[in-house]
Amino acid sequence: MTRVRVLMSLAAVAVGIGLWFALTAPPDALQGGYSRLLGIHPPSMWVAFIAFGVTALGSVMWLVKKTDRWDRLASASVEVGVIFTAIGLFTGMVWGQAVWGTPWDWQDPRLMSTAVMFFVYLGYIALRNAIDDPVVRARRSAILGTIAVVQVPLVYFSVNLFRTLHQTQSIRPDGSTMPDEMLLAMFVNMGAFMVLYAALMVARIEVAKSEAAAASESTLAGEAVRPPRLSEVEDV
Amino acid sequence: MLRGVELEIRPGEAVGVAGPNGSGKTTLIRTAATLLTIDHGSVEVLGSDLVPEELPTVRRSIGLIGHQPSLLPELTLFENLEHVARLSGVETSRVGHALDVVGLADASDRRAEACSFGMKRRVEIAHLLITKPLLLLLDEAASGLDDSARMLIDALVGSVRSRGGGCLVVSHDRSQLTDLTTRVLALSGGRLETVP
Amino acid sequence: MTFWRQAIEIARVDLVVERRIGNTLRITLPFAVVALMVFPIALGLRLGVVSTIGTGVFWALAILFGMQVALRQSATDTRERRDLQSLLGLDPAARFVGRVISGVVLMIGFMLTLLVGMVVLFDPEVPSGGWPVLVVATMAVAIGLTELATLAGEVTTGLSNRTVLASLIVAPLALPLVIGASQSVEALERDAGILPWILLLIATDLALAVAGVALARPLEEATR
Numbered sequence: 001m002t003r004v005r006v007l008m009s010l011a012a013v014a015v016g017i018g019l020w021f022a023l024t025a026p027p028d029a030l031q032g033g034y035s036r037l038l039g040i041h042p043p044s045m046w047v048a049f050i051a052f053g054v055t056a057l058g059s060v061m062w063l064v065k066k067t068d069r070w071d072r073l074a075s076a077s078v079e080v081g082v083i084f085t086a087i088g089l090f091t092g093m094v095w096g097q098a099v100w101g102t103p104w105d106w107q108d109p110r111l112m113s114t115a116v117m118f119f120v121y122l123g124y125i126a127l128r129n130a131i132d133d134p135v136v137r138a139r140r141s142a143i144l145g146t147i148a149v150v151q152v153p154l155v156y157f158s159v160n161l162f163r164t165l166h167q168t169q170s171i172r173p174d175g176s177t178m179p180d181e182m183l184l185a186m187f188v189n190m191g192a193f194m195v196l197y198a199a200l201m202v203a204r205i206e207v208a209k210s211e212a213a214a215a216s217e218s219t220l221a222g223e224a225v226r227p228p229r230l231s232e233v234e235d236v
Numbered sequence: 237m238l239r240g241v242e243l244e245i246r247p248g249e250a251v252g253v254a255g256p257n258g259s260g261k262t263t264l265i266r267t268a269a270t271l272l273t274i275d276h277g278s279v280e281v282l283g284s285d286l287v288p289e290e291l292p293t294v295r296r297s298i299g300l301i302g303h304q305p306s307l308l309p310e311l312t313l314f315e316n317l318e319h320v321a322r323l324s325g326v327e328t329s330r331v332g333h334a335l336d337v338v339g340l341a342d343a344s345d346r347r348a349e350a351c352s353f354g355m356k357r358r359v360e361i362a363h364l365l366i367t368k369p370l371l372l373l374l375d376e377a378a379s380g381l382d383d384s385a386r387m388l389i390d391a392l393v394g395s396v397r398s399r400g401g402g403c404l405v406v407s408h409d410r411s412q413l414t415d416l417t418t419r420v421l422a423l424s425g426g427r428l429e430t431v432p
Numbered sequence: 433m434t435f436w437r438q439a440i441e442i443a444r445v446d447l448v449v450e451r452r453i454g455n456t457l458r459i460t461l462p463f464a465v466v467a468l469m470v471f472p473i474a475l476g477l478r479l480g481v482v483s484t485i486g487t488g489v490f491w492a493l494a495i496l497f498g499m500q501v502a503l504r505q506s507a508t509d510t511r512e513r514r515d516l517q518s519l520l521g522l523d524p525a526a527r528f529v530g531r532v533i534s535g536v537v538l539m540i541g542f543m544l545t546l547l548v549g550m551v552v553l554f555d556p557e558v559p560s561g562g563w564p565v566l567v568v569a570t571m572a573v574a575i576g577l578t579e580l581a582t583l584a585g586e587v588t589t590g591l592s593n594r595t596v597l598a599s600l601i602v603a604p605l606a607l608p609l610v611i612g613a614s615q616s617v618e619a620l621e622r623d624a625g626i627l628p629w630i631l632l633l634i635a636t637d638l639a640l641a642v643a644g645v646a647l648a649r650p651l652e653e654a655t656r
Contacts, residue, residue, distance in 0.1 A: 266515070266656075269515070269519065271515055271518060271519075271656055272656060273653075292521045295518060295519045295520075295521060296519070296520070296521050298519050299519075300515060300516070300519055302511075302512045302515060302516075303512070304510065304512050305512065306510065306512035306513045306515070306516040308445065308449060308513070310448075310449040310452045310453055311445070311448065311449065315445075315448070319441070319445050320516065320520060322433065322441050323433060323438065323441060323517070323520040323521070323522055324433075324520050324521075325433045325521075347452075
């Protein structure tokens with residue numbers, strides 16, 4: 001638990017620093033103060049992509065090794081990834097309303113593919129919750145986790161593949177399209193969000209370990225059932 | 237369909253009814269529990285002709301353990317017993333003790349879906365220990381139970397009889413009935429016959 | 433135990449079970465939101481059309497998916513469970529009321545969340561003064577649909593295909609609710625009175641409540 005506290009404290013400091021950078025970055029000439037969402041929206045999605053990639057890694061490793069820690073890694077990463085995706089979608093809609101005049105554009109492939117990805121991983125969580133047997137749960141979610149990761153590159157590259165309202169990548173091989181202060185704010189927040197991701201992952205994995213330990217304690221057959229106290233039947 | 241069934245259970249008596257699968261044992265039990273109505277004849281339970289006004293009172297004096305457990309899978313054993321205690325109008329403070337007496341104190345916070353058939357049966361027995369029915373109806377209640385759980389069933393039957401209540405126990409296993417009851421009848425072809 | 437205490441106890445346990453299974457929050461609601469997204473895609477993303485049909489799609493999905501929220505209890509209603517409740521002296525009408533209470537809590541949460549999703553995704557054209565009417569109509573539909581589904585669940589209890597059968601019973605009988613809800617908003621567009629439609633919703637809810645309570649005992653006897 002000490003490790004979790006240390007990481008959470010680090011994450012709080014990192015996020016605080018990131019927010020400071022985001023709030024003190026100069027506003028965009030066209031978007032005004034909304035450009036500061038650069039400190040939340042892209043980092044959230046970046047972390048979500050990494051999280052789902054980690055899930056795929058954990059899933060493949062579980063299928064190969066069949067050890068619990070890979071399953072814990074995969075499932076914890078999905079839960080954290082879904083949270084960051086939700087933050088990304090929400091901040092994206094707020095930003096879209098401000099800049100495009102609408103929170104949602106049906107014809108935007110980045111939005112649509114992100115929403116689809118979000119629901120697929122919600123389905124992953126629902127699938128895990130529906131299965132009691134830990135091995136069956138690990139196997140089925142490992143298969144889904146391995147397949148579902150295909151969406152991540154589709155979402156990321158959708159802005160390049162299709163015409164979209166959404167901004168294309170800000171950082172390209174030939175340089176950046178953003179002022180340095182904004183770029184710095186974005187990178188600092190990416191780092192901060194990665195620390196937050198790590199902290200949440202460690203916390204969630206610790207909880208999963210405790211849950212598994214508690215479950216294994218109570219699965220020893222017959223331990224929880226004692227002989228009845230027949231002489232006290234009348235006293236109930 | 238049952239036809240020509242004549243059965244009387246006197247106070248303090250435990251009557252066993254043996255019969256093969258599909259012989260109407262559950263129908264008989266549920267009729268005695270006032271859950272099924274008959275087309276011909278009469279049913280009198282605990283001195284009542286089962287007129288609608290008297291039905292709720294009569295039913296509260298009946299204890300039934302059916303073929304399958306009646307617990308809610310998502311609730312813990314404690315919560316299941318607490319729920320039925322509340323609906324029975326019984327103090328919920330007795331729930332913990334009842335679970336302890338049936339040997340489930342250590343499993344009381346386990347969800348019913350994670351418990352064995354025998355454990356769920358014990359919870360149902362605990363419920364009847366709390367509500368102290370005057371008419372006890374057991375439908376294959378001892379089937380699939382270990383020895384200590386069967387002793388609980390014995391103790392439950394003994395408790396009801398000692399209070400002047402009556403018991404009806406049905407089973408396909410005649411040997412179970414011989415140990416548990418004062419007389420055994422056979423259900424065959426929709427009729428009850430005395431077993432020599 | 434008094435009638436209302438029995439009803440509250442039934443509702444309480446039902447909500448505890450739902451909190452543990454989480455079907456409404458984790459499965460039905462996300463599924464309904466995905467369904468919200470299917471419509472515009474199926475319509476070829478013609479945004480003008482999408483905006484116009486937004487509230488209509490909401491009512492359709494609210495009814496179709498809301499049924500599943502309200503019918504969830506009938507799936508776990510075993511004969512042994514009902515026998516036990518009868519012997520405990522549980523008034524069948526109290527069971528009906530209790531289930532409606534828990535169902536309405538879940539249904540209102542479900543429908544309001546779906547409403548927010550529809551607003552964000554469809555950017556619907558709602559006439560001036562329409563939002564309060566939409567919210568009131570949503571609450572009325574939630575209550576009526578829950579009552580209807582609970583009744584249908586009682587009618588089909590114990591049957592192997594009860595969920596599908598109950599849905600088949602609920603869907604057409606929910607039409608007065610759909611009509612009242614959709615017309616109450618459209619009446620604003622036409623500058624016509626909304627009162628008749630709101631009264632239709634209230635009357636339907638009341639009629640279903642009375643029917644549920646009055647039919648509870650006969651239904652219990654009929655489904656043994």
